[in-house]
Amino acid sequence: xxxxxxxxxxxxxxxxxxxxxxxxxxxxxxxxxxxxxxxxxxxxxxxxxxxxxxxxxxxxxxxxxxxxxxxxxxxxxxxxxxxxxxxxxxxxxxxxxxxxxxxxxxxxxxxxxxxxxxxxxxxxxxxxxxxxxxxxxxxxxxxxxxxxxxxxxxxxxxxxxxxxxxxxxxxxxxxxxxxxxxxxxxxxxxxxxxxxxxxxxxxxxxxxxxxxxxxxxxxxxx
Amino acid sequence: xxxxxxxxxxxxxxxxxxxxxxxxxxxxxxxxxxxxxxxxxxxxxxxxxxxxxxxxxxxxxxxxxxxxxxxxxxxxxxxxxxxxxxxxxxxxxxxxxxxxxxxxxxxxxxxxxxxxxxxxxxxxxxxxxxxxxxxxxxxxxxxxxxxxxxxxxxxxxxxxxxxxxxxxxxxxxxxxxxxxxxxxxxxxxxxxxxxxxxxxxxxxxxxxxxxxxxxxxxxxxxxxxxxxxxxxxxxxxxxxxxxxxxxxxxxxxxxxxxxxxxxxxxxxxxxxxxxxxxxxxxxxxxxxxxxxxxxxxxxxxxxxxxxxxxxxxxxxxxxxxxxxxxxxxxxxxxxxxxxxxxxxxxxxxxxxxxxxxxx
Numbered sequence: 001x002x003x004x005x006x007x008x009x010x011x012x013x014x015x016x017x018x019x020x021x022x023x024x025x026x027x028x029x030x031x032x033x034x035x036x037x038x039x040x041x042x043x044x045x046x047x048x049x050x051x052x053x054x055x056x057x058x059x060x061x062x063x064x065x066x067x068x069x070x071x072x073x074x075x076x077x078x079x080x081x082x083x084x085x086x087x088x089x090x091x092x093x094x095x096x097x098x099x100x101x102x103x104x105x106x107x108x109x110x111x112x113x114x115x116x117x118x119x120x121x122x123x124x125x126x127x128x129x130x131x132x133x134x135x136x137x138x139x140x141x142x143x144x145x146x147x148x149x150x151x152x153x154x155x156x157x158x159x160x161x162x163x164x165x166x167x168x169x170x171x172x173x174x175x176x177x178x179x180x181x182x183x184x185x186x187x188x189x190x191x192x193x194x195x196x197x198x199x200x201x202x203x204x205x206x207x208x209x210x211x212x213x214x215x216x217x218x219x220x221x222x
Numbered sequence: 223x224x225x226x227x228x229x230x231x232x233x234x235x236x237x238x239x240x241x242x243x244x245x246x247x248x249x250x251x252x253x254x255x256x257x258x259x260x261x262x263x264x265x266x267x268x269x270x271x272x273x274x275x276x277x278x279x280x281x282x283x284x285x286x287x288x289x290x291x292x293x294x295x296x297x298x299x300x301x302x303x304x305x306x307x308x309x310x311x312x313x314x315x316x317x318x319x320x321x322x323x324x325x326x327x328x329x330x331x332x333x334x335x336x337x338x339x340x341x342x343x344x345x346x347x348x349x350x351x352x353x354x355x356x357x358x359x360x361x362x363x364x365x366x367x368x369x370x371x372x373x374x375x376x377x378x379x380x381x382x383x384x385x386x387x388x389x390x391x392x393x394x395x396x397x398x399x400x401x402x403x404x405x406x407x408x409x410x411x412x413x414x415x416x417x418x419x420x421x422x423x424x425x426x427x428x429x430x431x432x433x434x435x436x437x438x439x440x441x442x443x444x445x446x447x448x449x450x451x452x453x454x455x456x457x458x459x460x461x462x463x464x465x466x467x468x469x470x471x472x473x474x475x476x477x478x479x480x481x482x483x484x485x486x487x488x489x490x491x492x493x494x495x496x497x498x499x500x501x502x503x504x505x506x507x508x509x510x511x512x513x514x515x516x517x518x519x520x521x522x523x524x525x526x527x528x529x530x531x532x533x534x535x536x537x538x539x540x541x542x543x544x545x546x547x548x549x550x551x552x553x554x555x556x557x558x559x560x561x562x563x564x565x566x567x568x569x570x571x572x573x574x575x576x577x578x579x580x581x
Contacts, residue, residue: 114306116304116306117308117309119267119269119295119304119308120302120309121321122269122296123268123296123298123300123302123367124296124321124322124366125296125322125367126296127296128296134321135321138312139310139311139312
């Protein structure tokens with residue numbers, strides 16, 4: 001059992017969720033409330049990671065963030081190490097790769113709020129920020145919750161992109177999914193089995209907890 | 223706190239309307255669906271922005287497209303009751319009311335819920351309330367904003383008839399507490415006539431007729447747009463007694479009026495809406511007739527429409543009753559101004575929701 005890999009996976013999933021929550025609120029709201037000319041294109045871009053093979057996606061991230069790229073060089077200058085093949089690089093890749101999992105359910109959540117209810121909030125004297133806090137977030141909560149759980153669980157299980165962008169550096173980029181692959185390669189079926197079971201339990205628990213929470217929210221609303 | 227509204231737009235519907243509402247006055251914007259009346263209400267609230275518009279309330283300007291003034295909805299002191307109420311589903315009745323206050327005040331919230339007769343229901347969520355109760359919460363929430371203008375968007379359309387009658391009575395009673403201009407959007411002429419002081423008839427985004435309710439309701443052009451079957455006169459009356467046979471006797475300037483049992487204590491002053499097409503005219507006082515109400519008066523004037531009908535205004539005391547009869551009948555009876563006639567009205571022809579308390 002590679003505990004370092006498990007903790008690294010949980011950290012990666014945690015950071016991804018924390019960073020994607022505000023993004024999913026902003027983007028979900030934008031896509032739910034507004035209609036603009038490029039909306040279809042934006043929605044397609046958000047969904048792209050769902051259909052692209054992780055290798056393709058990882059390749060472009062390597063090109064974009066790697067040595068010699070503007071972003072990569074900026075990062076190197078600021079922090080003294082490469083963005084790719086580092087934990088931070090994994091977080092960036094994970095955030096981008098999880099956009100559809102975070103934004104889609106958030107968008108559905110905000111879409112479920114009747115427009116008159118938002119108008120009523122404004123007519124009650126609530127500024128857009130207060131309306132978001134007091135009315136929209138509580139009502140869109142099941143959607144946001146689903147977004148966060150999907151992101152968390154999906155990050156735990158992500159393999160291809162981690163391998164492409166992070167490699168398999170113990171304590172830095174070797175997540176539990178990579179560790180399982182390593183163990184299988186080394187014919188260590190026992191360790192692979194334990195870790196796989198562990199991942200199943202954690203994922204199942206996370207999703208079950210969400211269903212339970214969102215059904216409570218559902219009861220609270222009706 | 224006079225409310226002045228000017229709005230012009232080409233889309234989504236052509237709109238060219240101007241009107242003003244005095245403090246404490248209830249103005250009804252009446253028109254068919256798609257006439258633009260809800261768009262006007264949304265313009266006042268800041269939820270819609272016509273190409274050219276001006277909205278002023280009591281000296282402060284909320285919207286002036288020429289001067290570049292456009293206060294966002296949340297900075298306009300406006301109370302609005304939406305057609306489907308738009309309550310916050312995750313908040314209790316009291317929570318909804320307090321959400322509209324500048325500084326949430328439980329006691330004030332409870333007072334407002336009392337005012338709309340919701341005492342004891344403050345802890346309920348909207349889903350646990352009936353349509354009529356939700357409407358009351360929406361009204362209390364609108365008042366909690368301490369609005370400079372109160373806007374009601376078809377607020378009675380989603381409740382059943384019995385609830386509507388009760389709500390009419392409550393609104394009339396509530397008006398004693400309201401000092402701001404009130405705008406009621408409705409397609410229901412009965413509602414407008416029962417509740418409003420002034421009416422603006424909107425047709426295809428234009429003002430067809432504006433004036434006091436009595437003026438508008440006797441204007442042939444307005445009536446053509448509203449539907450000639452909606453023509454009616456408002457007759458003030460006082461409940462005299464409830465009779466054992468299920469009728470109530472009302473005392474009106476026109477004499478006694480017998481109507482189906484009215485749930486109001488003797489002495490209550492009412493306004494009864496008498497539909498013009500329900501009134502029969504007779505030159506001599508008829509006998510052996512089942513109709514219980516025979517009111518003697520004099521023909522004040524006869525208004526000719528475009529169709530086969532005429533509108534006969536019958537002066538009874540200080541009031542007028544309208545009778546819509548055919549031109550043929552008017553000729554046969556040789557009706558002309560000054561003639562004595564008897565207006566005949568069946569008790570059963572006055573619907574219960576055509577009676578409202580007097581203000």
